[in-house]
Amino acid sequence: MDTSTMLTMTRLATREPGAMPALDAPAFRRPLSRRSFLAAAGATAVSLAILKTASAQDGGDITAQMAIPFRTTTDLNLRESPSTSARVLKVMPSGAYVTGGETIQAGFRRVSYQGTLGWAFDEYLSETNGGSFDPGPVIGVRLTTVRVNFRTGPTQLHDVIMVLDADTRLEVSAMTDGGYRFAWLPAETSQGQRRAGWVADAYLKAETTTPPPPPPPTGSPVTVLASLNLRSAPSTSSSVLLVMPEGATARWSGVSRDGFLQVTYGSTTGWAFAEYLQVASGPVAGYGRTTAALNLREQPNLSARVLLVIPEGAEIRLGDQFSNGFRSVTYQGTSGWASTAYIRVA
Template sequence: MILQKLRGFSATVALGVVLTAGVPAIVGSIAQAATTTLHASAAVNVRTGPGTSNARIGVLYPGDEVAATGSSINGWTPVNYQGRKAWVSTRYLAGGGYTPSTTTTSATGSAWTTANLNLRAGAGTTARVLATLPAGTEVNRTGKVSGDWAAVTSDKGSGWVHGNYLSASQVSAAPASTSSSVPTGNSAPSTVGTRYATTTLNLWTASSGSRYVGTVSKGTALKYTGTARGGRTQVVVKGAARWVTSAYLSASKPGSAASSASASGEGQATTTGSCLASYYDEDQLTANGERFNTNAFTAAHKTLKFNTRVRVTNPANGKSTVVRINDRGPYVWGRCLDLSTAAFSAIASTGSGVIPVRYTVLG
């Protein structure tokens, strides 16, 4: 009996040694305390269980703080995420003394906030708020980024802001609308000149929103009223006031030297290309002020005008979808589009995370 008990005790010790040896070295440091404050060292998914097969319920960005609630298990750490138990890959977590690394990029110079934006002491939502920058505030980007966060200087001091809410072009509050200044519907306001469509354009019913009533083809001559708002220009088509994307209007017909550049100065003259696309599903306000809807076919792009439609194709399977730009990002090298979950799922499995795509700007 004594020999059997000793043999059982030895087996238990041996099993404990095997389990400990199978855990990466970093787990040991995290496992020292039952509750530990950690920080994300890279953008990492937060999941319902310890493994990639479990549902994703959020994302931690570099520098974001999270509380570990226990020891790591097989490379996954249990954490308290927004009041619920969740799991994060241990390799992307660091101790409380973590300082977000930064890299120098070409994104320097002036930018404007597209919403009321917190200026923080560090690159993360847990960093102290230094000031609030109203929409339209001009800031200077230093070239340092950490994940989706950008280091800036402003008239309220230096700090970090979320890059999704910065625009390379000046942002100003829309003037109050009046029934006499901006006619809509079937009334025909006076026009001041002619502009030409440089691509197929949607005819929007208002200066904002997603409702349109048709298209005009590339090269169409459009009489315009001289009123521009929210990235759209008011035109008169068949006796009715409509709106078109300003970036795709030119003073000369397409094909001439004068119309070869984009009117917006934001690179929209290039209507096709290839890049990497990712997806996101965080509950947040998008850069144009909408509440993000993971089931809507929308996307984030760094410079395309809001409400621009883009056809995105997965060359691996030939599937394509059309999305509407309503957000800014992604701020990761090599990626040009961040799709909603619904849009990404239409062309690929979300398990892919990031895929190569072809895109065509439709206007």
């Protein structure tokens, strides 16, 4: 029995804190896979980290090949160095997704798990057990805020695929790891595939879209003669949507009720008291009908002389003046004032 196995069995027997079910090294021998054999053959050579000065943001300068995807085949300790006596940084659950490099020492492989770099026993890492991962669908679009590295994995030790300029558009997934987010460049490569990688989430912002311009206003223009409430209904007891300033221009839909006109100011449509609105010169949607027998008066008030009585359902010519809940109208050649409460615009 070799020293590594004895150490492992001893630790399993003593149930080391925080890693009770986790494994670093096998407690029994099994046939070496081709990958394990090649890894063991190369274990005598220590890989040197490649130093490279990053030209963009993400807080690091060192890059290395750490782009091989793995899954853990059991609960597995992530250690500070390639030894069963090294400090346990995390316990990775069975089936956890990790990325690793080619560096193997004493049977341990250098890997990254959720942004933490460490060493895990290689025999419990599988490239075939779901090694390729599914980052999920595109959840939105982000823009880079500065020049930022686009990396092969979610750490500063992963290779830089390319440097993205500020305002580069990326399609992003919900997958994050150690402050990095998995994303795609929208443009396809010459092979018809989108380039994917990891980018520091802190340097991404939501893409803002310019809202479409509002449709051109419709209806007759009216001028606000004094600061005037725009209400939700044709009543002084209804809620105030906003206050139109004196001199503002609104658009009248042609509908009037109970002394109010239905108007649109900006993008808000509501009701405003007709007496404080001046319809612009020119023809106004011209005809309406009475909803009841209606007095045609000489002046816009209830004490004014009645010129005639307009029968219910009669067609009348609508004028452009409003006052005190009355509107100027013409019926069979006689002009006067009639209550807007009993006029329906045709």
